[in-house]
Amino acid sequence: MATEASVPAPLRIFVVGAGLCGLTAAVALRRQGHRIEILESSLMDRDIGAAVTVQANAIRVLEYLGYTAENLKGVDSYGTVRFSGSGGEGKPHHFLIPKDDMGRGAWLCHRTDLHGELKRLAIGEDGAGPPARLHLGQEVVSCDPVTGTLALKNGDVREADLILGCDGIHSIIRTSVLGYVQQALPSGMSTFRCLFDATKLEGLADMEWFTEGMSGGRSVTSPEERYRELYLYPCRAGTLINVVAHHVDDRDQDKHEWNATASVEEVLDEFKSFHPRYLKFLELAEQPILRWQLRALPILPTWINGRTALLGDAAHATLPTLGQGAGMALEDAAAIGCLIQLGTRPEEIPARLEAYQRLRKSRGEFVNRESLEQARQSLKRGLYARSKEMQEFLIGYDAIGTTQKYYSENFSATLT
Numbered sequence: 001m002a003t004e005a006s007v008p009a010p011l012r013i014f015v016v017g018a019g020l021c022g023l024t025a026a027v028a029l030r031r032q033g034h035r036i037e038i039l040e041s042s043l044m045d046r047d048i049g050a051a052v053t054v055q056a057n058a059i060r061v062l063e064y065l066g067y068t069a070e071n072l073k074g075v076d077s078y079g080t081v082r083f084s085g086s087g088g089e090g091k092p093h094h095f096l097i098p099k100d101d102m103g104r105g106a107w108l109c110h111r112t113d114l115h116g117e118l119k120r121l122a123i124g125e126d127g128a129g130p131p132a133r134l135h136l137g138q139e140v141v142s143c144d145p146v147t148g149t150l151a152l153k154n155g156d157v158r159e160a161d162l163i164l165g166c167d168g169i170h171s172i173i174r175t176s177v178l179g180y181v182q183q184a185l186p187s188g189m190s191t192f193r194c195l196f197d198a199t200k201l202e203g204l205a206d207m208e209w210f211t212e213g214m215s216g217g218r219s220v221t222s223p224e225e226r227y228r229e230l231y232l233y234p235c236r237a238g239t240l241i242n243v244v245a246h247h248v249d250d251r252d253q254d255k256h257e258w259n260a261t262a263s264v265e266e267v268l269d270e271f272k273s274f275h276p277r278y279l280k281f282l283e284l285a286e287q288p289i290l291r292w293q294l295r296a297l298p299i300l301p302t303w304i305n306g307r308t309a310l311l312g313d314a315a316h317a318t319l320p321t322l323g324q325g326a327g328m329a330l331e332d333a334a335a336i337g338c339l340i341q342l343g344t345r346p347e348e349i350p351a352r353l354e355a356y357q358r359l360r361k362s363r364g365e366f367v368n369r370e371s372l373e374q375a376r377q378s379l380k381r382g383l384y385a386r387s388k389e390m391q392e393f394l395i396g397y398d399a400i401g402t403t404q405k406y407y408s409e410n411f412s413a414t415l416t
């Protein structure tokens with residue numbers, strides 16, 4: 001039995017933000033035995049009405065975390081069937097890399113279901129390590145990245161060995177890490193997002209293009225030059241239909257709220273050139289329909305400073321065109337979990353974060369830049385849809401294995 005002195009001391013880690021990234025980081029680090037406090041500004045009492053594609057690289061992370069696949073209620077995706085907005089037959093585009101040996105494909109799931117499963121793994125009693133503690137309604141206003149001091153809106157000050165900025169696209173930890181404000185920049189595109197109950201499709205004529213054929217997404221692109229794309233898919237075991245409607249948004253983005261609501265009339269007007277069978281999906285939309293500006297961060301000079309790191313959207317908020325925003329957030333968080341093993345001493349943290357940056361930054365930035373490029377090229381079908389190499393690079397990646405290999409070659413000796 002280990003004596004008191006030989007038991008490695010856990011680190012005190014503060015995770016700012018309980019989105020997909022923050023919760024994943026909390027799961028990975030509690031598994032190591034660290035003490036995790038998650039500070040979340042919201043009360044997490046509102047459903048985010050959106051679904052996400054969980055591709056094989058993200059599924060690999062979820063497996064490492066010991067998730068229960070059934071809890072995601074995911075719908076299998078084998079790729080996308082593409083249609084022209086004017087109607088006609090669709091063309092199926094299967095993922096260009098086969099399901100791997102473990103049978104990982106991709107899932108379409110409601111963000112709330114994925115979030116709920118990560119929350120269970122982070123704060124539940126099951127599993128290794130002490131459950132992370134989730135503090136709701138706790139807004140962080142700034143941090144000192146080098147000393148590891150966090151300031152909360154309520155006046156509290158907290159000390160940490162490690163601070164993880166998982167506070168999303170409007171991150172304030174980013175401001176503290178960089179020393180200046182860097183906002184995500186408008187792309188000139190927005191998206192209407194909504195969900196509706198799948199039972200509304202029952203008995204409707206001319207729906208085979210959606211309900212039959214390959215399980216996966218349906219993409220419908222504008223017959224005209226101007227970019228408009230409907231992306232439709234089921235989630236939550238097929239009981240909900242997720243509607244995403246990307247379009248060029250000529251308004252001055254800085255003069256509008258990034259997540260305003262839109263009326264059905266506005267949405268139909270934007271997509272009026274589309275065949276009625278596609279417009280049906282917009283008419284069935286349940287309120288509220290949100291108009292989300294699509295913004296992306298420029299490349300940041302650094303993701304780390306002292307004992308603080310940026311992860312997920314806080315580091316590399318991207319457009320949804322590759323379906324990899326959540327995937328990158330999960331990979332970042334898992335990499336941190338593999339690098340900050342139990343026994344890591346507080347003074348070793350800056351070097352571990354250097355390794356995190358070396359392992360993750362170019363990959364996150366590749367997705368960020370390429371997602372913009374996809375949007376620009378979408379009429380010609382972007383590189384991702386065409387390129388097996390790129391799909392292998394994105395979906396075939398093993399964030400855990402790569403980080404563990406890096407760790408054992410570069411750090412494992414320091415633990416003995």
Ligand SMILES: Cc1cc2nc3c(=O)[nH]c(=O)nc-3n(C[C@H](O)[C@H](O)[C@H](O)COP(=O)(O)OP(=O)(O)OC[C@H]3O[C@@H](n4cnc5c(N)ncnc54)[C@H](O)[C@@H]3O)c2cc1C
Pocket residue numbers: 016017018019020021022039040041042051052053054138139140141166167168169170171172191193244292311312313314318319320322323324325326327328329
């Ligand atoms: C239209 C659209 C479609 C998308 N589709 C996909 C897809 O198909 N597949 C995919 O992989 N990704 C997709 N994404 C991207 C994906 O949703 C994000 O990349 C992912 O959710 C980012 O997770 P995160 O945890 O980094 O940030 P968030 O989910 O934004 O979480 C940040 C958390 O931090 C909290 N917070 C913020 N500030 C503070 C503060 N000061 N103090 C305390 N807490 C704070 C917030 O309340 C929030 O809970 C899409 C995005 C958009 C906009």
Ligand SMILES: *[C@@H]1O[C@H](CO)[C@@H](O)[C@H](O)[C@H]1NC(C)=O
Pocket residue numbers: 259260261290
């Ligand atoms: C838009 O986001 C802000 C926070 O940035 C939030 O307070 C507001 O409720 C959101 N609006 C909608 C319509 O969801």
Ligand SMILES: *[C@@H]1O[C@H](CO)[C@@H](O)[C@H](O)[C@H]1NC(C)=O
Pocket residue numbers: 358405406407409410
């Ligand atoms: C160890 O670190 C060096 C320097 O960052 C890096 O080049 C090397 O690839 C790392 N080892 C592994 C196995 O990743």
